[in-house]
Amino acid sequence: MTAPINPADSLLERAPQALRDLVTSHFPQPWRWFANGLLADVAILAVFGLLFAALTLAERKILGRVQNRPGPNRTGPFGLLQPIADGIKMLSKEDIVPRDADHLLHFLAPVTLLASAIMAFAVIPYGRNLVPVDLDAGVLYFFCVGATTELAVFMAGWSSHNKYSLLAAMRALAQLISYELPLLLSWVPVVMISGTLSTTGIVAAQSGWRWGWMPTWHVFTPWGLAGFIIFMVSALAESNRSPFDLPEAESELIAGHLTEYSGCKYVFFFMAEYFGMTALSGMAVTLFLGGWHAPLPALEFIPSYAWFGIKLISLLMGFIWIRATFPRLRMDQLTRFAWKFLVPLALINLATAAFWSLSFGWSGPMLAARCGVALVLVIVPFVLLGRRLTAGLAPRSYAYAT
Amino acid sequence: MNALFLILIALVTLGAAATAMALRNLIHSVLLLIGSWIGVSVFYLFAGAEFVAFAQVLVYVGAVSMVVLFAVLLTRRSRLDISVTPDSLSRAISAVLAAGAVLGVLLYGIVFTPLPGAAPKGPSATVKQLGVELMGDHAAALLIIGLILTVATLGAVVIASNDPKAEDRQ
Numbered sequence: 001m002t003a004p005i006n007p008a009d010s011l012l013e014r015a016p017q018a019l020r021d022l023v024t025s026h027f028p029q030p031w032r033w034f035a036n037g038l039l040a041d042v043a044i045l046a047v048f049g050l051l052f053a054a055l056t057l058a059e060r061k062i063l064g065r066v067q068n069r070p071g072p073n074r075t076g077p078f079g080l081l082q083p084i085a086d087g088i089k090m091l092s093k094e095d096i097v098p099r100d101a102d103h104l105l106h107f108l109a110p111v112t113l114l115a116s117a118i119m120a121f122a123v124i125p126y127g128r129n130l131v132p133v134d135l136d137a138g139v140l141y142f143f144c145v146g147a148t149t150e151l152a153v154f155m156a157g158w159s160s161h162n163k164y165s166l167l168a169a170m171r172a173l174a175q176l177i178s179y180e181l182p183l184l185l186s187w188v189p190v191v192m193i194s195g196t197l198s199t200t201g202i203v204a205a206q207s208g209w210r211w212g213w214m215p216t217w218h219v220f221t222p223w224g225l226a227g228f229i230i231f232m233v234s235a236l237a238e239s240n241r242s243p244f245d246l247p248e249a250e251s252e253l254i255a256g257h258l259t260e261y262s263g264c265k266y267v268f269f270f271m272a273e274y275f276g277m278t279a280l281s282g283m284a285v286t287l288f289l290g291g292w293h294a295p296l297p298a299l300e301f302i303p304s305y306a307w308f309g310i311k312l313i314s315l316l317m318g319f320i321w322i323r324a325t326f327p328r329l330r331m332d333q334l335t336r337f338a339w340k341f342l343v344p345l346a347l348i349n350l351a352t353a354a355f356w357s358l359s360f361g362w363s364g365p366m367l368a369a370r371c372g373v374a375l376v377l378v379i380v381p382f383v384l385l386g387r388r389l390t391a392g393l394a395p396r397s398y399a400y401a402t
Numbered sequence: 403m404n405a406l407f408l409i410l411i412a413l414v415t416l417g418a419a420a421t422a423m424a425l426r427n428l429i430h431s432v433l434l435l436i437g438s439w440i441g442v443s444v445f446y447l448f449a450g451a452e453f454v455a456f457a458q459v460l461v462y463v464g465a466v467s468m469v470v471l472f473a474v475l476l477t478r479r480s481r482l483d484i485s486v487t488p489d490s491l492s493r494a495i496s497a498v499l500a501a502g503a504v505l506g507v508l509l510y511g512i513v514f515t516p517l518p519g520a521a522p523k524g525p526s527a528t529v530k531q532l533g534v535e536l537m538g539d540h541a542a543a544l545l546i547i548g549l550i551l552t553v554a555t556l557g558a559v560v561i562a563s564n565d566p567k568a569e570d571r572q
């Protein structure tokens with residue numbers, strides 16, 4: 001019998017910090033914090049830059065497979081070098097700016113968007129003690145950085161001096177503002193229950209096991225499940241992903257506010273979309289899926305950052321899967337879905353979380369009553385609102401060709 | 403070092419605001435105004451008020467800026483239509499008098515407010531303390547502000563909605 005090793009002390013678990021200390025120990029003490037921060041920046045850019053490249057390839061491959069075609073397979077083995085080829089092509093493309101465009105704003109828009117997308121990575125806890133900046137109001141910081149997205153989209157649309165771009169930018173703004181509300185409301189219950197706005201605090205609130213095996217992640221509570229689904233739907237819309245990709249809609253609306261962008265600036269928009277998607281997924285993992293915690297006590301030997309990565313990549317694959325299978329929404333359906341369905345559900349979810357918080361001490365048979373009441377509070381409004389919203393539209397009857 | 407940083411923030415904030423007033427292109431002015439708001443939030447961050455700084459960005463840069471931009475885009479007719487010369491001498495004089503009165507009140511407030519000599523090193527308030535204060539002692543004020551904002555939102559909805567039945571009656 002060997003004594004169980006504390007998972008926090010294992011070699012792999014401490015490896016990132018040991019590596020960091022190895023590098024930054026060469027700096028004088030007063031500059032150590034600066035070197036640490038710089039190193040965290042480099043690590044984030046390297047890891048998520050590579051993840052971006054891998055994601056573009058995975059997305060094209062998976063979309064191809066779903067649509068019964070091979071996907072990119074000419075560059076390198078299995079098309080693995082496709083991201084590099086794409087990068088060379090995009091960077092060597094001519095940067096065309098319309099003559100009447102507002103040159104400064106036309107340049108600033110992609111830069112603002114990408115900068116805000118990268119800044120969002122600062123507060124996500126990637127593993128045990130692995131958080132670049134541990135802010136007291138980390139969740140608030142994450143969403144206040146995201147608020148500049150709308151500004152960048154407006155700048156892109158307006159500065160292009162193209163009526164399609166401007167109209168598309170207004171359409172994109174209507175979508176972003178509509179879905180910002182359910183996105184912000186969906187994480188308020190998490191803050192209510194955890195009692196903290198700090199991302200590390202929220203992850204700490206999800207540690208431990210119920211009955212010795214069930215993780216106490218927020219997604220396994222009725223309000224957490226509802227909040228997670230609302231969060232992910234809003235995150236899809238906020239990052240302009242299908243089925244909410246109306247701002248771009250390449251095939252129908254000539255790429256919206258991106259019409260007048262080419263070359264490197266277009267890549268910036270593209271990168272910002274994927275970075276935003278990754279950051280929102282990382283926040284979803286932190287808020288609802290227990291952050292870097294392992295799903296079972298027996299699996300704690302796998303280092304925490306690996307668990308975070310597994311959860312993050314699963315969510316991203318979910319994004320791609322949804323893109324492959326859902327048709328695009330129309331503009332009025334899109335806004336109606338946000339205001340008449342997601343916002344009321346998110347508000348009711350606040351009440352569910354309040355009930356959950358008040359019934360904290362209930363145990364024994366009352367625990368079943370607690371779960372039952374919370375589930376009723378989640379499911380009944382969902383069914384009622386869904387019926388009202390689809391009245392006259394669903395269920396549809398399909399006539400198959402014979 | 404700190405003083406230098408403070409002066410830099412103030413220069414950027416005030417400079418952006420002043421340039422916003424001087425520019426003829428309204429969209430540029432709005433964007434500079436947003437820059438000025440970001441400067442204010444940086445000042446809050448500098449003062450150690452994280453929560454207020456993030457709330458400032460979330461509310462002003464995220465929401466108020468959109469309202470202003472939409473208002474500018476929907477009301478502007480042409481770049482040449484915007485008149486900057488006053489219609490008459492009496493209007494110009496009254497404008498200067500009104501602006502001067504506001505400046506006087508502000509200056510009076512700034513100059514004659516008794517400030518403690520040395521800035522007291524207050525306890526750094528956490529978000530939790532702020533929340534407890536807001537929900538405890540200042541709950542009434544919070545509720546009243548919420549009510550006013552809700553009334554404003556409802557008013558906007560009433561103005562914006564076009565009720566087909568009401569149009570039929572006319």
